[in-house]
Amino acid sequence: MTxxxxxGGVGGAKLALGLAxxxxxxxxxFLVNTGDDFEHFGLHISPDVDTLVYTLADRANKETGxxxxxxxxxxxxxxxxxxxxxxxxxxxxxxxxHVYRSSLLSTGSTLxxxxxxxxxxxxxxxxxxxxxxxxxxxxxATNEGILPFQDYFVRRQCEPTVTGIEYQGGAAARLNPELNxxxxxxxxxxxxNPYLSIDPLLSISELAGFLxxxxxxVVAVSPIVKGLALKGPTAKMMxxxxxxxxxxxxxxxxxxxxxxxxxxxxxxxxxAEINRMxxxxxxxxxxxxTFDDRxxxxxxxxxxxxxLSSD
Amino acid sequence: MTxxxxxGGVGGAKLALGLAxxxxxxxxxFLVNTGDDFEHFGLHISPDVDTLVYTLADRANKETGxxxxxxxxxxxxxxxxxxxxxxxxxxxxxxxxHVYRSSLLSTGSTLxxxxxxxxxxxxxxxxxxxxxxxxxxxxxATNEGILPFQDYFVRRQCEPTVTGIEYQGGAAARLNPELNxxxxxxxxxxxxNPYLSIDPLLSISELAGFLxxxxxxVVAVSPIVKGLALKGPTAKMMxxxxxxxxxxxxxxxxxxxxxxxxxxxxxxxxxAEINRMxxxxxxxxxxxxTFDDRxxxxxxxxxxxxxLSSD
Numbered sequence: 001m002t003x004x005x006x007x008g009g010v011g012g013a014k015l016a017l018g019l020a021x022x023x024x025x026x027x028x029x030f031l032v033n034t035g036d037d038f039e040h041f042g043l044h045i046s047p048d049v050d051t052l053v054y055t056l057a058d059r060a061n062k063e064t065g066x067x068x069x070x071x072x073x074x075x076x077x078x079x080x081x082x083x084x085x086x087x088x089x090x091x092x093x094x095x096x097x098h099v100y101r102s103s104l105l106s107t108g109s110t111l112x113x114x115x116x117x118x119x120x121x122x123x124x125x126x127x128x129x130x131x132x133x134x135x136x137x138x139x140x141a142t143n144e145g146i147l148p149f150q151d152y153f154v155r156r157q158c159e160p161t162v163t164g165i166e167y168q169g170g171a172a173a174r175l176n177p178e179l180n181x182x183x184x185x186x187x188x189x190x191x192x193n194p195y196l197s198i199d200p201l202l203s204i205s206e207l208a209g210f211l212x213x214x215x216x217x218v219v220a221v222s223p224i225v226k227g228l229a230l231k232g233p234t235a236k237m238m239x240x241x242x243x244x245x246x247x248x249x250x251x252x253x254x255x256x257x258x259x260x261x262x263x264x265x266x267x268x269x270x271x272a273e274i275n276r277m278x279x280x281x282x283x284x285x286x287x288x289x290t291f292d293d294r295x296x297x298x299x300x301x302x303x304x305x306x307x308l309s310s311d
Numbered sequence: 312m313t314x315x316x317x318x319g320g321v322g323g324a325k326l327a328l329g330l331a332x333x334x335x336x337x338x339x340x341f342l343v344n345t346g347d348d349f350e351h352f353g354l355h356i357s358p359d360v361d362t363l364v365y366t367l368a369d370r371a372n373k374e375t376g377x378x379x380x381x382x383x384x385x386x387x388x389x390x391x392x393x394x395x396x397x398x399x400x401x402x403x404x405x406x407x408x409h410v411y412r413s414s415l416l417s418t419g420s421t422l423x424x425x426x427x428x429x430x431x432x433x434x435x436x437x438x439x440x441x442x443x444x445x446x447x448x449x450x451x452a453t454n455e456g457i458l459p460f461q462d463y464f465v466r467r468q469c470e471p472t473v474t475g476i477e478y479q480g481g482a483a484a485r486l487n488p489e490l491n492x493x494x495x496x497x498x499x500x501x502x503x504n505p506y507l508s509i510d511p512l513l514s515i516s517e518l519a520g521f522l523x524x525x526x527x528x529v530v531a532v533s534p535i536v537k538g539l540a541l542k543g544p545t546a547k548m549m550x551x552x553x554x555x556x557x558x559x560x561x562x563x564x565x566x567x568x569x570x571x572x573x574x575x576x577x578x579x580x581x582x583a584e585i586n587r588m589x590x591x592x593x594x595x596x597x598x599x600x601t602f603d604d605r606x607x608x609x610x611x612x613x614x615x616x617x618x619l620s621s622d
Contacts, residue, residue, distance in 0.1 A: 041414040042353070072385040078407030082432045084414070092403040096389035103352040103395070121393045 001185030002026070003302070008033040008048050008197020010065040010231050011223050012190035013055040014288045018298030019188070020056055021291075025125040031179060031207075033192070034111065034130045035138035035167055035200025036149040040088055043098040044105055047150075048197065049115055049130055050097055057122035065231065068093045087155045112178055127178075131201045134173035138200050139166045149196070158233035162240045165195050170203025181210050186305040189220035191286060193234045194253050195241075202257070211257040217308035219260040221301060222247045225286060226266050248273050255279065260308050262286065262301055280308055312496035313337070314613070319344040319359050319508020321376040321542050322534050323501035324366040325599040329609030330499070331367055336436040342490060342518075344503070345422065345441045346449035346478055346511025347460040351399055354409040355416055358461075359508065360426055360441055361408055368433035376542060379404045398466045423489055438489075442512045445484040449511050450477045460507070469544035473551045476506050481514025492521050497616040500531035502597060504545045505564050506552075513568070522568040528619035530571040532597060532612060533558045537577050541598060559584050566590065571619050573597065573612055591619060 003023065007016050007030055016030050033048045047066065054060035054068055061067045071091035080086045090098070097118060104114040110133040119128045140152040142160035152160060175181075192198055198220075202208045211218050224245050229235040235245040243249050247263040247270040254261070261279045263270055264286040271281045282304040288294045314334065318327050318341055327341050344359045358377065365371035365379055372378045382402035391397045401409070408429060415425040421444040430439045451463040453471035463471060486492075503509055509531075513519045522529050538556050540546040546556035554560050558574040558581040565572070572590045574581055575597040582592045593615040599605045 041410045042417045043410070068389075072383055072403065074383040074403035075386065075407050075410075078379075078404040079411060082407055082411045082429060084407070084411045092383065092385035092406075093389040095403075095406070096386050096393055096395070099352045099354070099386075100390060100393045100395045106353045118393060 002180075002183045003028040003186045003188060003305075004179070004184045005030050005188045005190055006033075006192075006198055006201050007031070007052060007190040008192030008200075009051055010055075011288075012048075012192035012197060013052045013060070014294050015188070015190045015221060015297060015301070016052055017055050017291070018288070018294030018296070019302075020126045021295045022298050022302065023126075025127065029127040029129060029179065031129050031131050031176060031201065033197045033200050034132060035136050035170075035203075036153065036196065037135070037137070038148060038150045040090075040098075040150075041084070043095075043102045044111075045088075045098050046101065046111070046115070046130065049128065050094070052128055053097075053115075053119050053122055053124060056119075056124045056126060056128070059122065067091050088150060112176055129176045129178055131207070132173040132176055132204055134169060136170045136173045136200055136203060137168040138196060139168055141165065153196070153233075158236065162237045164241075165199070167200045167203035170200065171205060173204050175204050175206040181206075181214075184210075184214070185216055186302070186309065187211060187214070187216065187218040188301055188305070189218070189254065189258065191221040191223040191230075193223060193229070193232055193237075194250055195234070195237055196232075198254075208257065217260055217305045218258045219262060219301060219305055219308065220251070220254045220258045221262040221286060221297075222250050222264065222267070224250050225264040230287060246270065251277060251279060251281075260304060262304060280304075282307075313491075313494045314339040314497045314499060314616075315490070315495045316341050316499045316501055317344075317503075317509055317512050318342070318363060318501040319503030319511075320362055321366075322599075323359075323503035323508060324363045324371070325605050326499070326501045326532060326608060326612070327363055328366050328602075329599070329605030329607070330613075331437045332606045333609050333613065334437075336438065340438040340440060340490065342440050342442050342487065342512060344508045344511050345443060346447050346481075346514075347464065347507065348446070348448070349459060349461045351401075351409075351461075352395070354406075354413045355422075356399075356409050357412065357422070357426070357441065360439065361405070363439055364408075364426075364430050364433055364435060367430075367435045367437060367439070370433065378402050399461060423487055440487045440489055442518070443484040443487055443515055445480060447481045447484045447511055447514060448479040449507060450479055452476065464507070464544075469547065473548045475552075476510070478511045478514035481511065482516060484515050486515050486517040492517075492525075495521075495525070496527050497613070497620065498522060498525070498527065498529040499612055499616070500529070500565065500569065502532040502534040502541070504534060504540070504543055504548070505561055506545070506548055507543075509565075519568065528571055528616045529569045530573060530612060530616050530619065531562070531565045531569045532573040532608075533561050533575065533578070535561050536575040536597060557581060562588060562590055562592075571615060573615060591615075593618075 138149040141164035449460040452475035
């Protein structure tokens with residue numbers, strides 16, 4: 001039986017690293033958001049897949065939260081001199097991943113196959129699956145119009161006011177064909193942005209349907225601690241969407257799909273209200289500053305899942 | 312009136328640099344071999360165009376004869392780690408040119424437009440035109456079978472024995488549309504490999520027809536000095552094709568298309584025989600070690616053309 005972990009950007013990858021440390025490769029599968037994939041210079045870029053691969057391989061740039069460690073920037077400086085776009089930063093090493101993936105895709109590999117080949121070359125034994133081989137594209141409706149995700153997130157630095165979000169292609173996308181839902185014994189929604197990282201995954205109807213009907217524990221870990229997002233625009237977006245950023249509102253967002261909710265120990269005062277939604281709760285230290293924090297939270301969340309399994 | 316210079320790789324680019332130094336941008340146009348263009352990782356690579364652009368911009372790597380100066384290799388090392396092909400060396404800065412060109416082509420630019428944009432960003436005022444916007448691909452017949460040019464030249468390091476050469480697409484390719492043959496007052500075939508650099512240009516029937524029938528001086532500069540090629544596989548290839556490598560055999564190769572032939576001063580003993588082909592000759596120092604050598608040879612060749620014009 002397998003644990004299914006749904007993950008997006010940096011926060012999700014941190015918990016995934018912890019899970020990979022405490023679980024053997026055959027016991028967990030990481031299903032990664034591809035809603036912020038995009039084509040840039042004709043290259044297929046999969047930011048969340050790369051973040052997870054680089055994190056699991058201990059090659060991620062821990063300071064920036066994106067890209068690779070010990071990166072060089074000759075390509076970018078030359079591209080700037082050529083007059084090409086440089087708003088999406090492409091390090092020389094990171095670029096090899098994009099070029100290699102694009103080359104594999106152009107010669108007939110699926111995104112799943114390309115991802116497996118890349119993960120394998122980084123010596124990653126755990127399974128990293130893009131959520132779908134079909135394109136799903138997160139589009140952000142803002143006061144400046146509808147923006148493709150990377151335009152909103154990187155080019156415009158999340159400055160426009162968000163009025164809605166859409167996952168183009170989500171309804172038609174098939175769930176990753178390598179994922180065997182019958183083998184899943186627990187599901188963990190990693191602490192990623194609900195709207196930009198997890199909801200694109202949930203836009204795939206087979207996955208949402210499974211979570212809604214399964215009897216296995218489905219546990220979300222709050223990306224909001226004391227009303228603030230640890231990283232990224234989650235809290236700002238929630239306010240713009242008219243939602244008070246809090247552990248409670250995140251739990252409410254996932255309410256129909258989950259059976260348990262992990263909130264930070266500092267947010268224990270939210271538990272009662274979340275329990276009233278019919279959800280079991282657990283409070284842990286969810287802020288993962290160190291490697292040990294990641295391993296500890298992974299272990300804590302798995303332990304919480306166990307208690308739900310035995311219900 | 313305009314001088315048309317036909318050029319291929321490193322040797323041609325050296326003379327082109329000399330010509331650019333002694334002629335103003337409106338007085339010369341460089342028509343560049345694209346027979347060794349190829350797709351690699353889905354990127355459109357134009358090695359001879361890049362060699363010329365980098366040379367004219369003083370950004371060429373003078374030691375290797377290809378690529379850019381002060382190059383870095385992070386992309387290559389990462390690609391190697393990914394298991395991707397690294398037989399064609401791609402520096403980080405050089406890669407920006409390929410990615411930018413490919414991106415322009417994929418959004419509808421012609422190769423001419425992409426080349427002009429790249430040359431412009433390198434502050435090159437002289438006109439650099441790919442020989443055609445249509446694909447022409449040099450294929451090398453060898454004892455190991457028919458090899459695409461880069462497979463022969465780079466991957467196999469010119470080791471296979473050459474039995475013939477073919478320019479796929481040449482017959483159907485239209486000459487670069489920006490080139491106005493009516494404005495041409497002199498033509499210089501730069502000292503590039505006749506088979507791999509100049510003949511692909513001549514495979515375009517409009518260009519070969521023009522050279523065959525024009526009354527303006529057409530002068531070739533020998534890439535062979537004292538039976539040896541200054542650079543690259545020219546002499547080896549000639550021997551394999553059953554041709555004695557010499558200034559005379561190069562002149563004979565171009566005989567129907569040219570009116571004058573420049574040979575090295577060390578090869579003066581070949582002049583009489585070349586004259587008997589009906590060609591005028593001039594002997595100069597054709598070995599271009601320094602920048603001044605390039606300027607001097609450019610000036611000498613132009614002077615020789617003048618004497619032919621006044622015939």
